[in-house]
Amino acid sequence: MSLRVRDLSFSYGTKQALRHVSFEIETGDFCALLGPNGAGKSTLFGLLTRLFTVPNGEIEIAGDSLRASPLIALKSLGIVFQQTTLDLDLSVRQNLSYFAALHGLSGKPARTRIDGALARLNMLERADEKVRALNGGHRRRAEIARALIHQPTVLLLDEPTVGLDAAARASITEHVHALCTEQSITVLWATHLTDEVKPEDRLLILHEGAVLADGRAKTIAGDLPLADRFLEMTGAAA
Ligand SMILES: Nc1ncnc2c1ncn2[C@@H]1O[C@H](COP(=O)(O)OP(=O)(O)OP(=O)(O)O)[C@@H](O)[C@H]1O
Secondary structure (H helix, E strand, O other), X not given: OOEEEEEEEEEEOOEEEEEEEEEEEOOOOEEEEEOXXXXXXXXXXXXXXXXXXXXXXXXXXXXXXXXXXXXXXXXXXXXXXXXXXXXXXXXXXXXXXXXXXXXXXXXXXXXXXXXXXXXXXXXXXXXXXXXXXXXXHHHHHHHHHHHHOOOOOEEEEXXXXXXXXXXXXXXHHHHHHHHHHHHOOEEEEEEOOHHHOOOOOEEEEEEOOEEEEEEEHHHHHOOOOXXXXXXXXXXXXX
């Protein structure tokens, strides 16, 4: 099991954002975390990345407890935040080199890792372009490559396709699915868009801080299109 979450609850003051959330994701699975705005997706990511800590509940990343061994657990985690965090005036390679240095990598080992990560996202030929010159889809791919440099086994992506056109969204979704099947990376992909979820994907539906459904997307959808099932369950269009 690559990611295990048990009984997480979280409140901002009196506003309860997560209610007894529990789930487990197997190695190499693509898991979509689907929820309307305000469902609690970013709060859950904040807890998984240790932006916030809670006295209750348990999180294990690749078998390591985030509470008992935070540094070891976080080493297994790659993160793509909702807001882009690339330096627009540096090249793709410079951005990734900076991140590699933060992980103690420099020289040839860093170059090998960076080239490998960029190649996986079909971005190697863009390595020396300034990020400012790239379109939104390529910026996102550079960001995903950056999140892979330290060779995490679990990758979290918080609504990574926000603001992208349909073609770029489809391309990024395909690339990240390939990371699961070809590299056995475990993915948790937050979204509010049902068309990013494939029938074979694992699906968690989060609504008002609670898990409403957990299973294969096609099983949860049943005889309805997933968008209709989601609307039926949450009252939200997606
Ligand atoms: N700093 C905060 N203070 C108070 N309430 C907050 C804060 N951040 C989030 N909330 C509330 O907590 C709930 C969960 O928010 P969260 O951002 O985790 O949801 P989300 O599913 O990520 O939504 P979105 O897709 O809009 O980012 C919402 O009701 C939100 O209004």
